[in-house]
Structures are given as C-alpha cells and as structure tokens.
Amino acid sequence: MTKKITIKPISRIEGHGKITLHLNDEGEVDKALFHVTQVRGFEKICAGRPFYEMPSLTARICGICTVSHLMASAKACDALLAVRIPPAGGELRRLMNLAQIIQSHALSFFYLSSPDLLLGLDDEPQKRNVFELAKTHPQLIKDGIALRQFGQEVIQILGGKRIHPTWVVPGGVSEPLRLDQRDEILQRIPDALDCIQRTLTVKKRLLDQRREEARTFANFPSLFMSMVDDKGRLSYYDGHLRFMDATGKIIADNIEAEDYADWIGEAVEPWTYLKFPYYKPQGYPGGMYRVGPLARLNLIDYCGTPLADREWTEFRQIERGPTLSSFYYHYARLIEVLFCLERMQRLLDSPEILSKHVRAHAQVNALEGVGMVEAPRGTLIHHYEIDEEGLIQKANLVVATGHNNLAMNQGVLQVARHFIHGGKLEEGMLNRVEAVIRTFDPCLSCSTHAFGEMPLVVELYDAEGQKCDQLLRR
C-alpha cells in the first residue's frame, strides 16, 4: 500500500513551505516533493513603475534579503542608465553587501540551524531552539547575536536603517561615508572576528560528530554555480558566472550577467510556485545545480583574504573534488562570514571609501538591464526591460532559493529514503527532513516573491490517496 507523508510547516526557515513524501507498497519512500505554495507576483506589481523605484520596490520582497535585492536591482538600473558608477559608490555598495552576508549567515547558522547541529536531531522540537541553546552554549549564542547585530548595524550606519534602507540608488549610493562612520565600523571589526573564529572552532569539532548527517544530507553529485571575480576569487558584488560539474571540472566560465538566459532555463511544476532553474546545456531536470556558500567555496580559485583562505584550504580537504554534501553549507557559511569581515576591513582601510563622489546621474540609455550579485543564499539576478520613458515593461527575478530548488527536492528524497522505513513516522525522521532543507537556508518569501502563512505539516497518504497519518508543527 503506498502512502503520502506531508511535513508542514517547515520551521526555522525564512518563509513557509511543506514537504510531501510518497511511500510505495513496502512503505519505502518513492517520491519526495518540497512545495512552496503561495505567490505574490512582484514581477507583475513592478510593471508600469519608473525603473528608479525598483531597488526600493524589490527590496520589499524580503526583510532579510533586502540588501541583496537592493544591490541586484541597482546594478540592473546602472545598466539601464549605461553608466559606470563612481568607484566610491561601488565600494560603499560592496561594503553594505558584505554586512548583509554577515547578518543573514548569522541568522541562518546561529538562530535557525545551530539547534539542530548542537542539540541533536532526535530531541523533541520544544527542546531544539535557540533559547535552549542559550542555556547549553551561552558563548556561541552571544557570538551569534553579536555577529548579526554587527551586520545589521553596519547596514544602518551606511543606509540609515537596518531593513529597507533607501540609500542604494541607480548610479551609486545617495550619501557618502563620513569619517566617524568609517571609524565606528572599523573599530568593531576585531570583536566580530573573534566571534566568528570562536564559532569556527566549535563547528569544526562538531563535524566529526555529525558524520551520518554529512553523508546523507543532500550528498549527491550536482553542478554548482556562482559568481567569481576576474581573478577567480570569492566575490559577492562583481564578476561573472561560473559552472562546475560534480567532479570539479569547470564546464562554463566568464558568463556575463546579461547572458544568463542563454545558460539558465526556468522550468515550472504544477505542485509548487517556486520555479526550477536548470543549466540549459544539460536540460531539465538533468541540469540540476546548487548555489550559495557551498557552491561558492567549491567554485572559487581562492578567497583572497588570509584568514579565510586558511580556513578554505582546510574546507577543500573534506573531499578530493568539490564538497558534495549540503551538510557543509553551514561550515561554508562561517568561512564566508570570516571572509566578509576581512574584506570589510580592507575596503574601509582604503582612503577611496570616503570620497564624496558616490553617484552618477544619467537618463535612460538602454532599454534592457540585468543586475547580478551573490546574495547570502546564492546568485540573485534582476532583469528589467523598460520603455523609452523609463517605465518597467517586464521584470524577471531569478533568486537563490530557486536555483537550489531541484537540489533541495533531491536532498529531501535522499534523507527521507535513508531515515524512513516501513512507513512509520518518528520525530527524529521529520527533524532530519526539515534539517536538510535548512542546510540550504531557503528564503521562500524571496523565491516565489510569495505571500502568506503556512505551517509545516507532514501527511502520510496510502496508495488510494487516503490520508493515514499526519504530524503538524507550528
């Protein structure tokens, strides 16, 4: 008798989703689907609006990924103006983007995922949360809070507020950086570096204890995609796209933002609002690829900062080729935070950052523009088409969580097959299915630009489609 299990809502992720597991007659997992079930239609809302509103308009897609949308959108608008923005404008945008990566990674690792990692996956959900962790690992949680606060406050110093600042504009940024602001950020960096290095030590100790999860958490061959800079280094703001296969061979490189559609296709499935981007040369669904911290650390030639490069070298020794287990996303996130802090310091040490010339002004000079950045969760692409008056005719947003959609589904299937046997539902199994999704740190509000609320439910269906078991979590 076949059955269907639904996990709903998936907790401790950004947004709302559910998982259904279909069991065969023997009670083994046959099919696993990760659903995102609401749509918001931001691309539609934007139609007819002046293009220069787009950074602030699309930033409203999400309260966590605000800055990433601001950046991708502003870059797309720069392309419409066809200007080279002043160097300091670019540096200041890079600075804010680094702060964004830090705050978002801190949220994902410390607040959302560390209870899974440190408290174990077989405990009751009531016990696996950040508050419980504060009792057992107070220093770790303090570091996590401090890092997130640091990232958020840098955004505030630069843009005037932590969420949805309007400082990033087409052509650059609206205000230059003042000396006192620079010094304030600079003097806080050493403490933040201490926080992340302490956490990395804890994390590396944990890796040994979590071998089974590492082996089964979306550990499969796939392609990887991310931006790298012109020297092949880790970069979140500048650069081109690179694809790598599961053996570590670079299969496509130097792809410019405006050519993304030649390489990335977007498939649609009727059971979810989240699209399925795929690597076009290998078709759908064969062209499955992963993006985000793991992909970035697999794809780069080196990071480009001393401390991060040391950690990265260690990271690359996990496997001979690219690291395939999504469990290592967490580890990659921490290395990225370290890198961001080092990069930030370097940007702020340069006198250029205080230049008053931070914005280029121009009228519409191109009718199509693409902006691409690395958001915390992976590559984010904004693609706009406008009329001669500058009004948006078409907007397409390809977001990080979308790129990972095929891999997340595959990951859920793998972990479910490993842990579920005989059609029985146990808390530990549910926890693992959820935790595998968390490694990707999906942001569902961004991915579907979706709206609404949906708790995590796991439903179990038999071969006739009758519901026979259900677990609900709010």
Next chain:
Amino acid sequence: MNATSVRIVTLKIDDRELSAREDRTILEVARENQLDIPTLCHLDGLSSSGACRLCLVEITGIRRLLPACVTTVGEGMEVYTNTPRIQHYRKLILELLFSERNHVCSVCVSNGQCELQELARKLGVDHVHYPYLMPELPVDASNPRFVVDHNRCILCGRCTRACDEIEGAHTWDMRGRGIETRVITDFSDPWGASSTCTGCGKCVHVCPTGALSEKGRSVAEMVKHKHFMPYLTLMRKEQS
C-alpha cells in the same frame, strides 16, 4: 481693496477673543494667531479652492461645517477648529484619500517628505476603515524632467493653480467627474507633448504628495520647496 473701507471685526476662535480685518479668512486669522488648522489643498501664494475639506471648522449657529480657507470672518463669530466632530471628519477624509488610490508610502519618492503622510501621522490615522480601491493608474513619464504618477494624486489642484496663477501657462487642468477625475496636461496629451508647459517645475514643488516628482529621484528622495510661492507672486505683481 482700499484699507480704509475695510472694517475690523471681533470674533472668537477656540474661545480666544481675536480681532481681524473683515476680508480675511478664518484660516488666515487662525494661523496668524498660532492656531493650527490642517490643510492639503491650500498653499500660501496660491488662491484657495476649498477642495480638500480638511480645514473644516464649526461655527456656532451654522449647522454645516465650513472650510476655513474660503470662509471670511464675521463680527461676533464663534469658531471651533478642533472639536471631536471635526477630528472625526478630518480623519475620515484622510482615510478616504488613502483608500481611493495607491498611497503605499514605503516605495514612494516622497516618503518622509509627504504632506499627506505627515498629516495622517499628526492626526493619528493608524487605520483605514475602507477597502482600498487600488486602481491601476498610469504613470506619465513622457516629460524628460518630470513624472506624474496618478496613483499618488489627491486632486488638491495645487499644480493647476500654480501653473495658471503664477506661471501663467495653464498647462494643468482637471478632467472627468468624481472618482474618474484626473489632472491633465493640455487637452489630456502626454506631458512630454505639451506645447504650453514651460518646464518651470513649480507644479512639482507645490504637489503635496509623490504624484509629481523630478525624474530619477529615488524613493524618499523628492524634497519639495514650496515656500517660495508667496514671494514669487509678490515679485511678479510688483513688476507688472
């Protein structure tokens, strides 16, 4: 009007005994005496039209409420500017304005600089009790320097008056009735095609919301300078 032929009247506004020239409006007299009456369509330097109804006041002996901007003072008048009844109506007017078109402040060029937003904050409009109509109105960006976003327009008519009374171009006007009313340039031609517009930008600066803005201004960046209107009127009168 000759000063000698104008009488001085005495009246009470909010129980304060005041005297004023009989040709002054209640709004002028109140503001001269530091009594605040909210307005949206009124702007110093332009004629008053009584369009927005936010300056409604209660006058003893008159059952209906009257707009202070176009009602002249009278001998023995007792005016109340801030009774619960008036407060209720003012909030209601603002709520209706918010519900009629699309006033999502967070993504507006005038966010933080908007008179409608500021007034709503000041009068404590924390909810809109009517369903939002959210009409899909066009944005006219055909002018190389300015943009009109009808979604943000509250039909106060300041742009039409500034263009007509100060610039003398009368490019702006109103078309349609009731909820279909729109501000238009020339005979409802695209602004960029207007043959009368001098491109002076006064309409943009008198606009209380984000309906008229300079092109390329990003969200919350549109700062308006409207205080020069009375000087402009004065200087132009002296020269003529």
